[in-house]
Amino acid sequence: MLCIGILTKCQVSFIIRDENEHRHRAAVSALQYDASTGRLFSAGNDTIIRLWKVPIAGTKEAWSSYRSNNVSAFIQAMEHHTDWINDMILCGNGRFLLSASNDTTVKVWNATKYFCMSTLRTHKDYVSCLAYAKEHERAASAGYDHVAFSASSLMGCKNSIYALAMNDSGTVIVLRIWDPRTCQKIMKLRGHTENIRAVVVSPDGTKCLSASADATVRLWDLGQQRCIATCLAHQEGVWTLQTDNSFSVVYSAGRDRRVLRTPICDFTQSQLLFEEDAFVKKLLLDDRDHPSYIFYHTFSRILSFYHSLWFIFTGASSIKHAGILNDKRHVITKDSDDCIGLYDVLAGRKVADFGRRSFEDVVVEHNRKVFVPSWFSVDYKSGMLQITLEEGDVFSAWLSAKDAGVEDSDNKINYGGMMLRSLFEHYQHCDMGAEGSETALATSGYISIPGHTPIILSEVNGRTVLRLLVRDAANDVESACLEKDLPEWVTSVVERSMLPKFTKMPFYLLPHVSLNVKAPKKERLSATEMLQVRKVMEHVYEKILNNPEMTMNEMPISVQIPTNIEQKMELYCNEQKLDPDMDLRSVKHFVWKQGGDLLLYYKPLK
Numbered sequence: 301m302l303c304i305g306i307l308t309k310c311q312v313s314f315i316i317r318d319e320n321e322h323r324h325r326a327a328v329s330a331l332q333y334d335a336s337t338g339r340l341f342s343a344g345n346d347t348i349i350r351l352w353k354v355p356i357a358g359t360k361e362a363w364s365s366y367r368s369n370n371v372s373a374f375i376q377a378m379e380h381h382t383d384w385i386n387d388m389i390l391c392g393n394g395r396f397l398l399s400a401s402n403d404t405t406v407k408v409w410n411a412t413k414y415f416c417m418s419t420l421r422t423h424k425d426y427v428s429c430l431a432y433a434k435e436h437e438r439a440a441s442a443g444y445d446h447v448a449f450s451a452s453s454l455m456g457c458k459n460s461i462y463a464l465a466m467n468d469s470g471t472v473i474v475l476r477i478w479d480p481r482t483c484q485k486i487m488k489l490r491g492h493t494e495n496i497r498a499v500v501v502s503p504d505g506t507k508c509l510s511a512s513a514d515a516t517v518r519l520w521d522l523g524q525q526r527c528i529a530t531c532l533a534h535q536e537g538v539w540t541l542q543t544d545n546s547f548s549v550v551y552s553a554g555r556d557r558r559v560l561r562t563p564i565c566d567f568t569q570s571q572l573l574f575e576e577d578a579f580v581k582k583l584l585l586d587d588r589d590h591p592s593y594i595f596y597h598t599f600s601r602i603l604s605f606y607h608s609l610w611f612i613f614t615g616a617s618s619i620k621h622a623g624i625l626n627d628k629r630h631v632i633t634k635d636s637d638d639c640i641g642l643y644d645v646l647a648g649r650k651v652a653d654f655g656r657r658s659f660e661d662v663v664v665e666h667n668r669k670v671f672v673p674s675w676f677s678v679d680y681k682s683g684m685l686q687i688t689l690e691e692g693d694v695f696s697a698w699l700s701a702k703d704a705g706v707e708d709s710d711n712k713i714n715y716g717g718m719m720l721r722s723l724f725e726h727y728q729h730c731d732m733g734a735e736g737s738e739t740a741l742a743t744s745g746y747i748s749i750p751g752h753t754p755i756i757l758s759e760v761n762g763r764t765v766l767r768l769l770v771r772d773a774a775n776d777v778e779s780a781c782l783e784k785d786l787p788e789w790v791t792s793v794v795e796r797s798m799l800p801k802f803t804k805m806p807f808y809l810l811p812h813v814s815l816n817v818k819a820p821k822k823e824r825l826s827a828t829e830m831l832q833v834r835k836v837m838e839h840v841y842e843k844i845l846n847n848p849e850m851t852m853n854e855m856p857i858s859v860q861i862p863t864n865i866e867q868k869m870e871l872y873c874n875e876q877k878l879d880p881d882m883d884l885r886s887v888k889h890f891v892w893k894q895g896g897d898l899l900l901y902y903k904p905l906k
Contacts, residue, residue, distance in 0.1 A: 309760050310787040313679075313688040314723060314770075316648055319752040321348060322374045323616040325683030328597040330388040331584040332397065334411070339375065340595060341397060341411075342613070343385035346682045349378040349399060351414070352613060373613060380407055380416040382756050382764045384681070389432040389439060398439055400427035403764050406441050489520050491527045497539045497554070502547040509550055509564070511538035517552050519564060533560055533570035539581055540596075545588040553580035553596065576603075618683030623663055628672035628697055629704070629715065633685060634659045642666065645676060645687055646718060648749030669882070671889035672697050675716045689716065690760075691789040698742075698802035699830045703883065706745035712830060714742045717799050721746035723755055724794045726774040727782055731797050739797045757785055805829045805884050807898035809840060812872060814903065824897065827884065834880035837865045840902045845869070872901040 317325075326345035333340050333354075340352040352373045383402035390397055390411065397409040406420040406427055425445035432439050494513035501508045510518050517531035517538055531552070539554035543564070551573075553559040559580060562570040578598035585591040596603055603612050617635040624631050630651075631643045640662050642652035654662050673696035679686040694716035701711040721743045724730055751771030758764045766785050772778045792798045804826045811817045827836075838861050862868055871878045873891045882890075884898065892898050 309691065310757055310765060310785070311688055311690045311760060312720075312723065312787075312790060313686055313756040313758065314648065314749075315682070315754045315756075316643055316645075316650065316685045316687065317753070319750065321346070321377060321616075322350075323614065324348075324350065325616050325618045326681075327581065328615075329384065329386050329581060330399070331582050331595050331597060332388045332390040333584055333586055333595060334390060334394040335587050336394060339394075341388060341390065342597065343388055343399060344597075345384045346618070346684065347379070347381045347383060347385060347401075349381075349385065349388070349397070349409070351375040351378070376414045378409060378414050378416070379754070380419075380767065381405070382758065382767055383426075383762070386426070386428050387430045389430045391432050391434065391437060391439065398430055398432075398441075400430050400441055400443070402426040403762070404443075405764070406430070489525065489527070491518055491530075492516065494537070497537065498541040500541050500543050500550070503545065507547070509541055509543065511541045511552060511554070513537035513539075513555075515556075517541065517550065517562070517567070519567070529564075529567045531562055531567040531570065533562065533567075534558065539579070540583045542583045542585050542594075543588070544585070544591055551583050551585070551594065553583050555579050559583065559594070559596065616683075619680040619685055621659065622678050622680050622685065623659070624674070624678060625663070626667045626670055626672065628675060630666065631678055631685065632659065632663050632666065633680070636683075643685055644747075646715065646722065647747045648722065648753050669879070669886065669890060670703065671883075671886040672699055672715075673885075676719070689719065691787065694720075694789065695800050698828070699883070700832070701745060703830070703832075704745070711741050712802060712828065713745055714799055714802075717743040717793050718746040720790055720793045722749045723753075723770060724773055724782070724786075724790070726751075726771055727794060728774065728776075728779040729783060730794050737797065739793070739799045742799055743793070757787075802828055802830070805831075805888065805898065807884065807900055809836070809844070810899060810901050812870075812901040812903035829885040830883050832880065833871055833878045833882050833884070833887065834865060836884075836900065837869055837871050837880060837902070840871070841865060841869060844902070845904055867905065869902055869904045872903060873899065 324342065324344055324346055328342050328344035330343045331340065338354050340354050341349060342352065343349040353375055354373065381399065381401040381403055385399050385401045387400045388397060395411055397411040399407045399409065401407070404421065404423045404425060404427060406422070407416050408418040408420070409415065410417050423441065423443050423445050425443055427441050427443040429443070430439060430441050489510075492510065492512040492514055496510050496512050498511040499508055506522055508520050508522060510520065512518070515532075515534045515536055515538060517534070518527045519529040520526065521528045534552065534554060534556050536555035538552050540552065542551040543549065548564055550562050550564055551559065552562065557576045557579060559573045559576070560570045561573050573594075576598055580596055580598060582597050584595040586593050586595065617637045617639065619633045619635050621634040622631055629644065629646055631645060633641045633643060635641065638656050640654040640657050640659055641650050642654070643649070644651045673693065675689070675694050675697040677688045677690070679688065695714055697715035698712055699715075701707045701709050701713050704713055704715075706713060717739065725746070725748060749770060751769060753770045755768055755770060756764060757766040766781055768778045768781070773782060786794070805828070806824055806826045808822050808824060810822070842861055866880050873887055874893070876891050878887060878891065888898055
């Protein structure tokens with residue numbers, strides 16, 4: 301759980317996912333390897349850090365056996381971040397792990413017991429990179445807020461920072477060039493024409509390598525403050541670098557899908573190790589003193605290369621496209637395998653798989669001609685479906701229980717209220733309201749969502765306030781955080797059982813022009829937006845057709861309303877015959893399609 305104080309407007313999000321997410325759902329951005337235990341740490345866009353077991357023995361036989369036995373490599377998932385993880389460093393002889401994320405935090409993890417020990421909130425924007433000096437256990441972070449932090453703040457960059465490196469003794473940080481002991485900028489190194497994506501400093505702090513989107517790798521002499529060699533072996537942007545501890549060989553890869561091994565003393569002697577079928581985002585050597593194999597990852601999988609042997613940690617499918625259906629309850633998705641899925645937002649789960657079909661065809665099949673106001677938004681940048689609720693529109697979706705398929709009644713329900721009931725069902729201060737009350741009726745059809753569902757409270761700028769699981773809201777610590785951090789628009793429902801009133805829609809009822817009847821004086825009526833056309837037809841039959849001289853303000857004469865009202869009369873709008881099961885809101889959206897009050901025309905049938 302993550303918990304801090306809240307000062308600004310807050311939104312509530314939750315992620316629809318499996319309870320056990322053993323495989324990455326999106327691009328992997330960071331790797332770390334503990335050679336002493338054979339543990340590989342991986343993290344990326346799905347916000348989860350995963351641990352994998354790999355062979356310690358660097359032999360063909362070990363890797364062949366590992367592959368052929370189909371050993372389950374997954375060990376553990378570490379969850380605490382709420383946005384993309386961009387970088388990680390393993391420190392303290394493998395006891396601690398630091399991770400940097402787009403959620404603007406750097407987190408410190410216990411790498412042996414797999415829990416988050418601390419969250420550092422020094423940055424105000426995405427944290428893109430980390431650096432580490434193992435001799436003095438010093439780390440530095442930098443990001444899009446133009447600031448780098450070490451033991452003290454390093455400030456002065458005018459642009460977002462994409463790459464950062466430090467030598468082992470912690471005397472040099474490379475962005476520009478900084479001395480972290482004094483927090484002073486020493487120099488700038490100019491030469492690259494595009495963003496720098498990776499940097500490595502030599503152990504003695506006299507030289508550094510840089511990789512850029514301009515497709516070059518450059519070697520710099522920090523004493524001379526100039527570039528002394530340029531590697532032109534890559535054809536497109538270079539995104540990642542690794543060197544051995546002697547700083548004699550550099551391994552590079554990137555957008556051109558090629559992994560190269562180049563002696564630093566001669567940049568003309570690059571050796572192609574292999575070529576991938578996708579962009580290579582990160583390289584990692586198993587042992588920088590005596591490297592025997594390379595870990596690397598593309599956008600969809602993690603691989604290990606050793607003497608032409610590969611072991612592949614494949615990723616799971618990730619959502620690439622999503623569309624909200626007209627009922628504003630279901631979402632159609634298309635994943636990286638081109639498979640189509642159907643999600644029920646109120647249930648917080650996937651309810652159907654359609655395989656490899658046309659996305660548009662499935663949407664057409666499942667879309668109903670009904671208008672429900674938008675009350676949530678969707679995001680899938682983590683590869684999983686994330687639903688976000690905001691104060692401005694969360695309570696917009698009022699509709700009848702019958703239309704929602706909750707029960708066969710005309711009770712009015714509110715999707716946003718039901719969703720909040722589901723999310724905070726286990727919250728210790730949850731109040732369901734008095735039985736039969738308006739709020740209780742409007743939210744009574746809520747569905748219990750899976751307890752493993754993550755809930756995220758965040759500021760509107762994306763900065764996380766609180767992260768917990770649905771089931772954990774019952775715990776004392778999490779409940780105390782919720783009591784402190786839940787915004788007013790949430791507590792009004794879950795603690796005080798109060799919902800905002802639904803709106804009414806004005807309209808006019810007039811005889812159809814084909815009747816050649818002198819139109820009576822217009823009388824402006826109003827009803828809830830969810831009122832069905834059938835109810836309006838019954839009103840016309842009872843109060844107008846059978847009481848032609850009576851105004852709307854007089855007591856009606858009792859008239860038996862037929863069950864087959866559609867065989868007795870018709871209702872029109874914009875010269876289009878209306879479906880009795882449509883509601884006024886849908887009529888205005890799909891048929892009226894203009895401002896002003898709705899004009900409805902009735903036509904009795906002979």
